[in-house]
Amino acid sequence: MGDRILQVDKVDLGYGALKVVFGASLHVNRGELVGLVGGNGSGKSTILRAISGMIAPWSGHILFDGEAIKGARPHQMARKGLAHVPMGRQLFPNMTVRENLLLGAYLPEAKAARHENMAKVEALFPDLTRYAHAMAGQLSGGQQQMVAIARALMLGPKMLIMDEPSLGLSPLFVKEVMAAIRRVAETGLPILLVEQNVKQVLAVSHRVYVLENGRQVLDGPSEELQGHPMIRKAYLGL
Amino acid sequence: QVEVGVINSLSGNFAAFGERYRTGLQVALDEINANGGIKGQQLTLTIQDDRSEAKSALAAAESFASKGVPLVIGSYASSITGPLAQFLTRQKVPMIVLGSADDSITKPGSPWVFRAKHNSTIVAKAYFDYFDHLKSTKKDAPLATVAMLYGNGAWPTSLAKEGKRLAAERGYKVVGDQAYDQGVTDFRPILNRFRGANPDILYIVSYAEDGVAITRQMREVGLNAKVIAIDTSAALPSFVQQVGKSADYIATAVSWSQDVKYPGAQELYERLKAKAGGEPSFYEAEGYLALMVAADALRRADPKSRDSVREALATTDITTPVTTVNFKSADGFQGQNPIRSLILQIQDGKHVTVFPDDLAAKQPQHPTPEWSTR
Amino acid sequence: MIKHLIGLGVLLAVGIAYPAIFPNNLTIAISVLLFAGWATSWDLLGGWNGQVSLGHASFVGLGAYFVAIGQSQFGLAPWWTMAMAAVFAAILGYFWGWLTFSLRGPYFSLSTIAVAEILRLIAINEEWLTGGATGVFLATLPEPFGIDLFSRTAQFYMALAFAAVVVATVIVISRAQFGYQLRAVREDEDSAMAAGIDPTATKLKAFMLSAALTSIGGGIYGVVLAFIEPHVIFALLLSVQIALTAIIGGRGTIWGPSVGALVLIGAGEMFRTTFAEANMLIYGILILIVVLFLPRGIVGELARRHIRRLYAKRAQS
């Protein structure tokens, strides 16, 4: 158990009266990059929202770093060391990139390590120093995505979850973002990555879970799944 | 048991006055019942809040009308009393005006509406009689010019209008004429302009609270005048407390005062004071007056018949510690008591009746010294 | 639509019988009907079209003044002056909207307060136009077919007709092209343009219609009060009450504003007669409770829950 940073146990999730995720279970080990893929509306984002405390599970439970996260709100999850790069990036558009990063290290523990983390982040994303004083809202989509990941790292997190970081990015940026994710993973940070781009996910991840209509249908090491007929048919279009 | 309906402003903008009127009504009620009620029956009051708005007042009036009360007393603001008077006239319910002073309620008026207290014609006349009086008694301080400042509500506007008419009639030159809207009260621009016109008389009509600000700022900008009259806010006991020494010399018209030379005035004052738990004003007295008039009519009439109550009211002829009352029709008015307004002046922090001469407790202090010398 | 129209018919029938059943509670019923009509008119703009106006008292005042001045100065019968008021209100609404529709959200709302306040000041100060601060008396009225328009019963039927016409208008519009244009503009102006809708023209039409209907109710109100003072009839408070009634009842719903009028005025009257000087405090608490527990308004919240439930059932099966 000790090597599991995240464990999601038979959770049911939904909005209002509508249930959209049915008994999903997954886990992420320390140092692991795990992919979560599935069709549109299959509930991937919903699961991420539950993990970071934006919505509460109807049943089942979620353990983060060995601790049940009942009723925790997003900022409390951040405090526990979970960084979420959400869909739409959620930057502070009228603040400079630097201010965005500084706010990333808002929490006391992160503040202590602010310089250290800033150096790390700048090493991972050398471009950022160029835009440091630009307003985040003026950057292009790809650049904003970089800032979003960098801001999450400023937290000095124990784990990173990301929702479709490549959405709407040009092919060049998709490659860059994926490379960046790989670099981050190589530092040993566990990552749960939600992506439509299954090919890319399989290429960078250790393991993958597949969700269909709110139900988990498949999981296993990425190499194995690469050859799985269902994956080839439904997700790689082969 | 005889029930009288009262429509009064207990909440909303006019609640401060509603409280005072209620005190007066209750003092009268106690007195009436202590003296045997109405033909041996207890008199009861049903007071309904009108929230300081006509809509609610009309709903209250309808419930009173259908309940069969012999008469209704109400309310303070003319914007409420006006519609009320219209409605009760249609319903043929006798009505006694509680606090409204707007002329239009009794002019042309209706056979069903009675007002024992004063109106803007009477009040304006009292002021100008007072000015004339000062002019004739103190020749060394001639009064020729007047500047007017008034809120844009119904009462201040009509009092100013009547004032302007009288100024023209009696040969005063109007050198300033300004209405203002009730906002965050900064009167400095107007007062500064008045200072340039150098008026002998300042004729100011304000809602209760604005007079305080005007007085303070008058001193601040150094606007001097020989006579300063502020209606109606200077009549409130709290006025003196809020402007302190600057309140002295200021004159204001009321329908009643503690030291007026009417029999029983002082005693009424004590009773009002005891009931209110604070310093009473003429508002309490007007409340008292309204119910005393009602009781008198009810004693002389058949309380079951509104017609007979109306007739009794029309033939009212009583003397109370507030004023004598008889409703006659004159000068286009109907159902209006020709009450004599009093002029109070604040002397050493106290309201003192100074005019008309025969009712006055003291002589007016005149002229008002300049601010720089006080 | 048919369902709603039938509902309206039934209510109308009940309404017609009302004065016979409760002859002594007409004033309050008139208030409910007028507010139902005003709030429903307001809702055409505020709810269906999403432009929250806090200046509708201007149109109430306009109607009341047209009727009072028309009668007392020119001897014009109220039905003529109400029609004139409606036309004039629509024109005023046009220029008002033209001036302020470039503003969105809270900025629009604030601008309506400003315009309405300026109109109030004009009504108070321009004596030649309005009779000034002391107001106008309505002493006589014509008697069509021998009906005394000053009687509460006649006024009740006028108010009933007014409310019914407004609600019927909204019922018809809600299912027509115009109704969808209104809602499309409310939801997203750009997206509406992409569907070929002219947002400004749509908003202007909504404003004009809303203004015209409101002013007709204002004319009736003038007859009911028979004495109007600019401070009262143009008050920001009245504008706020109209908006409040619609929002509490449920914005953008057919019956919400009427339900809002019934609840607010009914409860208000109950409080007024039972709690004396504390009644407005309790009224404030009532508003807070509705907001906290029914954030979309009474009808709005019920409708939403109903739809959610239906849809959840369908999705699950």
Place this chain on the structure above:
Amino acid sequence: MPNVLRADGITVKFGGVTAVNNVSLSLGSGEILGLIGPNGAGKTTLFNAVTGFAPMHSGTITLLNKDITALPAFKRTRLGFGRTFQTERPFEELTVLENVLVAAFLTVGRRREAERLAMSVLEQVGLADRAHQPALDLNLARRRRLELAKALAVKPKVIFLDEIMAGLNPPALREMIAFVRSLSAQGLAVLMVEHIMEAIIELSDHVIVLASGEKIAEGTPQQVTSDERVIEAYLGTD
């Protein structure tokens, strides 16, 4: 091929920034024009300028030989433009059917007929079974289709599609590609912005590449994808 749409010398500026600089394009009926370029290149801005949603600095636009440069957006719609928005913008409080109905009313005034038209469009995009659901509750793929349905219900001659494939999983993507092809087969002129190169290559007759507001390349998909500058600025090397 007869010209349906011509845009000449389009320039759009925001404050001091030139977002689109002197770009021209033309489009015939049944033709599919692809528009690609890095994030922030000005693709959406160009769309907005042509459809009338962003004020132009200079340039002229003609639709079927009629100069429409000065017309507001809704009038262009009435003359034959249909468009989607990059971030989908359904009328959230309306049902799916009502959303489309709003657009259908443009060409048919009678409610019954408008409803029939709306239903048939919904059928076309495969949303008919969701007709009475609130639009708010649709998932991404369905929202995209609703966007499309709204654009189609105005019976356009030219349709502008802004990244309608982004975030779709492979099966949904295949369907969408087929659908766009069917539109052009019906004679519609299609202008589409896309980062999914698969779709661009498969669908476009002609491709324009924007970078920093400038047209840097133009030609068949094969031509542009092998263009050095396009690879450097947009596609990246593997």
Place this chain on the structure above:
Amino acid sequence: MAGLDILLQNVANGVLMGGVYALIGIGLTLVFGVMRTINFAHGDFVVLGMYSAVLFNALLGWDPYLSLLLAMPIGFFAGVVVERFVLSRVVDAPPESALLATLGISLIIGNAILLTFGGEPRSVQVSYASSTFSIAGVNVSMVLLLAGIATVVMIAALYTLLNRTEIGRAIRGTAENRLGAELVGIDTRRIHSIVFGLGVMLAVMAGVTLIPLLFATPTNTGAVFTLKAFVVTVLGGLGNVGAAIAGGVLLGVVEVLGASYFMSEYREAYGLVAFLLILLFRPEGLFGRTVKRV
């Protein structure tokens, strides 16, 4: 030359009144900027401040400025409570809900005051209420000047708080993107509570500072203040704290000059016309920034 004298005097008065208006407006600006809520109860909180000064004066004989020491923390606390129990529950509802809630609060505050203090206007009489001194022939009212100083101090403090401190950055972050702020670990509910607390604290402070100058009534005064606060904030730029002072001064000068040289009965209208013009031609306010789309 007399004309110039009077003009100078009028401008000076306008500027000083502007300080008063700014003071009334800043709390509203702050709350709108962060929470996007138009607080219809703002003026009532100002009135609450006035009554607290009246109360401290009556019970303890304190000067209003002394009662700030107690009134401000109490105001902050009251704001936090209102936010916690009311506003925080309607954040996800349509924006009109928050507006309605503040209307309800406004009614409750006004009528609660009415029930406790009665309807009579209240004020605190201080020795410096009408005192003036003159600089270069221009008379300056002592209370107005004190209020102006209080305004400048308060706005400077607020500006520093927002732009130079960690919590200030968190407040701005919350204003720009609530979810984003939550995700970096900012407890945005707490931020909202703090901001509303600050807003009410500023309103209370305005009330206390103004009581020597104005008077308080339970229900009418609040609405007047709220309206003024709206005008000030829009003139300066909704949500731009520093600009509130510019908005206030602009309003003060426009009103005073209008009332002095044109018709004084339209005094309130001058500010409103300026307000409309600014809204129409510079909706972001005189000093507001345009919000870039993301």
